[in-house]
Amino acid sequence: MTAAPPTGTANRSGFTADRPPHSITKTMPQYLDALAAAHPERVAMQEKRYGIWQPMSWALYRERVRDFAHGLVTLGVTRGDIVAVLGDNRPEWLIAELACQSLGASVVGIYPTSLGSELTHILHTAGARVVVAEDQEQVDKLLRLHAELGADSILEHIVFYDPHGLEQYTDEILLDFTDVEDAGRAWAAENPGWLDEQIAAGxxxxLAVICTTSGTTSKPKLAELSHANLLSMAEHLTSIDPIVAKDRYVSILPFAWIGEQMLAVACGLYCGLTISFPEDATTQKADLREIGPDVMFAPPRIWESMLSEVQVRIDEAGPIKRAIFGWGYDITDRLASKRTSGRRLSGWDRFIGSIADAVATRPVREQLGLTRIKRCYTGGAPLGPDVFQFFHAIGVNLKQIYGQTEICGIAVVHRDDGVSYTSVGEPLPGTELQFGDKQEIMLRSSSVFRGYHLNDAATAETVTPQGWLHTGDAGYLDEAGHLVVVDRLKDVVTAADGTMYSHAFIENKLKFSPYIEESVVFAGTGVTDPEAVDAEHPMCAIVTLDPATVSAWAEHQKLSFTTYTDLASKPEVYELIAEEIARANEDLTATIRIRRFVLLHKQFDPDDDEITRTRKVRRSVIAERYGSIIEALASEVDEVTISAAITYQDGSVVERSIPLRIFDLESYTVPAGRGRRKVWSGRQ
Structure with a gap:
């Protein structure tokens, strides 16, 4: 974990820090040129349209990037400018990104679900005069924003790449993506060799790309990442987890998120990875099975969703199939534990394991589209040990990563022969790790970002002059030398008996249940500044259900319901969640066990600012919006009534009073004779 002597680097706004040197000598457009020259006919990316995969070679990819880059010049984009890209993952997203970088400009990615003030904040902070938008939905948002801001709007051009529904739009600032490419070809014919000079000057x-931070407590900051930041991360990751050109990757996460920039873009160009784009959100699972990726990255919610799907299917199977799967799973689970701890398998292990895999776990991998997986990653939030263990038991090499946008998404990762279900692994080659005050995790590598865009003060608070990144997370090294992340430093709390804990730790314990989608835990009457836990201020929780698994459970129980609100109010569902929380409490010390909870009448929604676009809970918003529920949970009442606005399909809004039951676990006991639920089953 020791780096070579540091050298000084600076971002555009003047921040300087000493950082470990990098060995990257090319920009991402230069990598694209090299791939197109070496493998012109090899497939760079493919998109499914109308049920058919449409391939794009490296040569065609490079050609379209060059055409769009020339087209951007006709729109006034020059070196140092920032272009915004707003939409779902499509080849045009990457074409626009590489085109901007070819000019010496950069892109800022915006989540397709972003609205109003969030859009305004990002566009104006970045100074983006040109926005590349996906479709009519995104164009409508931008046009509405442009009209509302009037003279204060900085938008000059909106370039869309899905024209459906936009045929009758006549706004002067609208341009079709292909028209910009056509204009670019015409400009290139009059200026031969100009773009080659720009690419060579890179x-x-x-600056290559700007990624927004999660913004759980304030407006998101704009983190500047250079070509070297991203490509050195790719270099270090692939030195321990090799990726080859024939490997496939299915792009299902927003390019605005650092996770997708990390693997699909940086590793994709560094290794020549083939990127596949599903047709739409409804076909993702089928397209994933059809492609069978070799490498995959997904946040915990994706893996939890996959496990939930398996649970539903197995619970619907007959008793013989369930028994066979249980037998095979027990064997492969035992062998996975040996393998991940670095122990060798015996001949008998391999023989019986191959039989168990054939009859039990391989069919599950095939259904999930994970048959060809060499290795896959999860990050962004902790993944439950049971979920982690399940995927290794079915033969999926899943590894936890740790990092932040400010260090290109990944700095610590498990090695193949050293996977621990409770840690995040060891630092990447070239990454230094140390602990600061209160056990704060601090990292240093050539992947540490350039700084926050136009925010030197925040940058100076985050990166020391010596190049160390303050992560804001507390952690420690376990006996194996693996990093264990406790939680955000500001969220580590001390209970009345001296027990150190974090709300996120308890919340994740609850979310390990397949029936619980989100939970917000607090002690006493405060969420953001909790007091020590005691008898007068019990640990309480606001819980939202996972609709898919709870609905399947309700149907199996022959329990009728109409809406999510109706389902969440059922006494039987309360009993189901009470048992899940009681099981989670068994793994917690007495002072921090959940004593009272409520099932919220709705799911948390990023459009309501309750969670971020990457599904991190905004605790301050929850504390303010559901203050009456929090007060009721902290008192002795057994019900609280809230007022909620219901919006119907015709656009009408009605205020409704909704009574919510408060469940007290103090006198609750798990029904006698009921053992722990198997991780692969939703049945109790």
Whole structure:
């Protein structure tokens, strides 16, 4: 974990820090040129349209990037400018990104679900005069924003790449993506060789992409990442987890998120990875099975969703199939534990394991589209040990990563022979790790970002002059030298008996249940500044259900319901969640066990600012919006009534009073004779 002597680097706004040197000598457009020259006919990416995969070779990819880059010049984009991209993952997203970088400009990605003030904040902070938008939905948002801001709007051009529904739009600032490419070809014919000069002038330390931070407590900051930041991360990751050109990757996460920039873009260009784009959100699972990716990255909610799907299917199977799967799973689970701890398998292990895999776990991998997986990653939030263990038991090499946008998404990862279900692994080669005050995790590598865009003060608070990144997370090294992340430093709390804990730790314990989608835990009457837990201030929780698994459970129980609100109010569902929380409490010390909970009448929604676009809970919003529920939970009442606005399909809004039951676990006991639920089953 020791780096070579540091060298000084600076971002555009003047922040300087000493950082470990990098060995990257090319920019991402230069990598694209090299791939197109070496493998012109090899498939760079493919998109499914109308049920058919449409391939794009490296040569065609490069050609379209060059055409769009020339087209951007006709729109006034020059070196140092920032172009915004708003929409779902499509080849045009990457074409626009590489085109901007070819000019010496950069892109800021915006989540397709972003609205109003969030859009305004990002566009104006970045100074983006040109926005590349996906479709009519995104164009409508931008046009509405442009009209509302009037003279204060900085938008000059909106370039859309899905024209459906936009045929009758006549706004002067609208341009079709293909029209910009056509204009680019015409401009290139009059200026031969100009773009080659711009690409050659690119430097690895130039700004490549801006990714927004999660913004759980304030408006998101704009983190500047250079070509060298991203490509050195790819270099270090692939030195321990090799990726080859024939490997496939299915792009299902927003390019605005650092996770997708990390693997699909940086590793994709560094290794020549083939990127596949599903037709739409409804076909993702089928398309994933059809492609069978070799490498995959997904946040915990994706893996939890996959496990929920398996649970539903197995619970619907007959008793013989369930028995066979249980037998095979027990064997493969035992062998996975040996393998991940670095122990060798005996001949008998391999023989019986191959039989168990054939009859039990391989069919599950095939259904999930994970048959060809060499390795896959999860990050962004902790993944439950049971979920982690399940995927290793069915033969999926899943590994936890740890990192932040400010260090290109990944700095610590498990090694193949050293996977621990409770840690996040060891630092990447070239990454230094140390602990600061209160056990704060601090990292240093060539992947540490350039700084926050136009925010030197925040940058100076985050990166020391010596190049160390303050992560804001508390952690420690376990006996194996693996990093264990406790939680955000500000969220680590001390209970009345001296027990150190974090709300996120308890919340994740609850979310390990397949029936619980989100939970917000607090002690006493405060969420953001909790007091020590005691008898007068019990640990309480606001819980939202996972609709898919709870609905399947309700149907199996022959329990009728209409809406999510109706389902969440059922006494039987309360009993189901009470048992799940009681099981989670068994793994917690007495002072921090959940004593009272309520099932919220709705799911948390990013459009309501209750969670971020990456599904991190905004605790301050929850504390303010559901203050009456929090007060009721902290008192002795057994019910609270809230007022909620219901919006119907015709656009009408009605205020309704909704009574919510408060469940007290103090006198609750798990029904006698009921053992722990198997991780692969939703049945109690």
């Amino acid at each position: 430097h690895p330390d130039d």
